[in-house]
Amino acid sequence: MQPLLYDNTLDTLFMVWWSTFYAVLFGIPVGVLLHLTERGALLQNVVVNKVLGAIVNIGRSFPFLILIVVLIPFTRLVVGVSIGPTGAVVPLAIAAIPFFARLVEAALREVDKGLIEAAQAMGGGTWTIIFKVLLPQALPALVAAVTTTVITLIGYSAIAGAVGGGGLGNLAYTYGYQQYETSLMITTVVELIVLVTLVQLLGDLIVRRLAGRGTRASSVRVGLRRLRTSVDEATLGTVDAA
Amino acid sequence: MITTTGLTKVYRSGDREVTALDGVDLHVREGEVYGVIGQSGAGKSTLIRCLNLLERPTSGTVTVAGQDLTALAGRGPRANAALRAARSHIGMVFQHFNLLSSRTVQDNVELPLEILKVDRRERSRKALELLDLVGLADKAQAYPGQLSGGQKQRVGIARALAGDPKVLLSDEATSALDPETTRSILQLLRDLNRQLGLTVVLITHEMDVVKTICDSAALMKNGRVVEQGTVAELLATPGSELARELFPVGGEPSGDDRTVVDITFHGSAATRPVISELARTYNVDISILGAAMDTVGGKQIGRMRIELPGRFEENVVPIGFLREQGLQVDVAAVAEAADTTGTDPAAQPAIPVPAAPLEKEAAK
Numbered sequence: 082m083q084p085l086l087y088d089n090t091l092d093t094l095f096m097v098w099w100s101t102f103y104a105v106l107f108g109i110p111v112g113v114l115l116h117l118t119e120r121g122a123l124l125q126n127v128v129v130n131k132v133l134g135a136i137v138n139i140g141r142s143f144p145f146l147i148l149i150v151v152l153i154p155f156t157r158l159v160v161g162v163s164i165g166p167t168g169a170v171v172p173l174a175i176a177a178i179p180f181f182a183r184l185v186e187a188a189l190r191e192v193d194k195g196l197i198e199a200a201q202a203m204g205g206g207t208w209t210i211i212f213k214v215l216l217p218q219a220l221p222a223l224v225a226a227v228t229t230t231v232i233t234l235i236g237y238s239a240i241a242g243a244v245g246g247g248g249l250g251n252l253a254y255t256y257g258y259q260q261y262e263t264s265l266m267i268t269t270v271v272e273l274i275v276l277v278t279l280v281q282l283l284g285d286l287i288v289r290r291l292a293g294r295g296t297r298a299s300s301v302r303v304g305l306r307r308l309r310t311s312v313d314e315a316t317l318g319t320v321d322a323a
Numbered sequence: 324m325i326t327t328t329g330l331t332k333v334y335r336s337g338d339r340e341v342t343a344l345d346g347v348d349l350h351v352r353e354g355e356v357y358g359v360i361g362q363s364g365a366g367k368s369t370l371i372r373c374l375n376l377l378e379r380p381t382s383g384t385v386t387v388a389g390q391d392l393t394a395l396a397g398r399g400p401r402a403n404a405a406l407r408a409a410r411s412h413i414g415m416v417f418q419h420f421n422l423l424s425s426r427t428v429q430d431n432v433e434l435p436l437e438i439l440k441v442d443r444r445e446r447s448r449k450a451l452e453l454l455d456l457v458g459l460a461d462k463a464q465a466y467p468g469q470l471s472g473g474q475k476q477r478v479g480i481a482r483a484l485a486g487d488p489k490v491l492l493s494d495e496a497t498s499a500l501d502p503e504t505t506r507s508i509l510q511l512l513r514d515l516n517r518q519l520g521l522t523v524v525l526i527t528h529e530m531d532v533v534k535t536i537c538d539s540a541a542l543m544k545n546g547r548v549v550e551q552g553t554v555a556e557l558l559a560t561p562g563s564e565l566a567r568e569l570f571p572v573g574g575e576p577s578g579d580d581r582t583v584v585d586i587t588f589h590g591s592a593a594t595r596p597v598i599s600e601l602a603r604t605y606n607v608d609i610s611i612l613g614a615a616m617d618t619v620g621g622k623q624i625g626r627m628r629i630e631l632p633g634r635f636e637e638n639v640v641p642i643g644f645l646r647e648q649g650l651q652v653d654v655a656a657v658a659e660a661a662d663t664t665g666t667d668p669a670a671q672p673a674i675p676v677p678a679a680p681l682e683k684e685a686a687k
Contacts, residue, residue: 123401124401193419193421195417195419195421196421196423198377198417198421199415199417199421200434200438201377201402201410202375202377202410202413202415202492203410203411203415203434203435203438203482203485203486204407204408204409204410204411204412204435204438204439204486205407205434205438206402206404206407207401209437209438213423213434213437214423217423217425217426218423218424218425220425291425294424294425294466294468
């Protein structure tokens, strides 16, 4: 593999990994808060809900390139630099948090209200409902949301090349397109396709495994069973640890 | 055990107000199975949710096991620690089971114990013991998705018992189940009631449920309790709608010039040959329109609908004779007239129209 391709692959993985990490870290609380402050929900609070909703909407409506530029002073404040892969992680994360938060909100909305009522009837408080009912029950949908976010971030990371973020998207553009290295461009694009496909496949496997828990009709293909079990245990382990 | 006084719940949506509960006074004695029956929309679901304050009543009080929950609750819609502690000792089972699909059966039963901060080993011991009690010891590691409806409800019951409750609230617990499973779940509730001295309040739209296991019952209509009492009291109440529903006897009169009498036998009167005595003493021809023996609330009860020739005025003496024998006698037309005083008497049919059977609401 060319060193150029190798370095840029690492850059992409670096940016996507860290921005996803922060998107999940901050997006889950924001999504939970959005859900719980909704009308008729546990912590119904119209003001908080509307303000938070407005912030999320503003974050989501920014074109990513503009967001990067607007955030330059903030990025410098947080990570010390505003360029390179490290500098790109901040705007990527800022763009992904509201995106992921909305997905979390939607995932939590699908949790049966009867389960919340049952937990309340047992004497459970808000924390119990969040950590023992809402999040575990929404786990398959949350994993699907992470998958979508990762793939979106792979796309966004190409734009991060504008601030010298590097990465595969940038490689395809600067070397492949601008310097007429068509074969490099094609290689890069193919690699991106493979990357996205792998992420989607892995995400789907986990989701199906989680959602299929205990259903007699769970369509488990024998060939994938072993793989799925190990994947399942791995993810469950990290979730438990978190 | 459970007392509500003047329980009222008004829902406001925009400027429309809907009164779901309208001054409900309920008295549930310790150790009894108490059924609240009514059509959908009668307010029974709101009522049971008010008993553990899942719904905040607009006014009125709820006292469970000597604790005034409405006073505990404090202000605001969120449950404070005192109310949550009280709730953890009131079990509740639901129509749609409300089990967490992400947890195994055992972990579902452990959830209330986790809330009570019971340590891991004790949780596990207690959960397995409860699963054994409901007959699901072998399903501890299964997920709810692998169970049948009846099994899920057993898990729901085991979970409801985890906090060692004195009171179990059952919200249409059998309405999503088939008749056979319904019977086995009701049997389980009955056993728990006897073995653990558990007070059970259940709401249902199925008269059969009340008939099978309830010691007492209340009939709800439009947010009010219109009749309540022990099953025996209800059956002994002339013109009681619940009694008629609990124990219907059919049969249409053969002509206009007849008196239809419903006779209820219970206790020692049931063994005496009153009908032949009546026929011999007064030389009347008696037609039997309908009759049934049944077990209601664990007691053998017989009911018979007979027809005497002639109008009520001509039959005062034979009817008096039946009453003297210690039987409960309802003269159909008279009972109906008493039921509907104030309405146009001319419109009253001579024979009561059997109350429309309670509408079976489809499982939601």
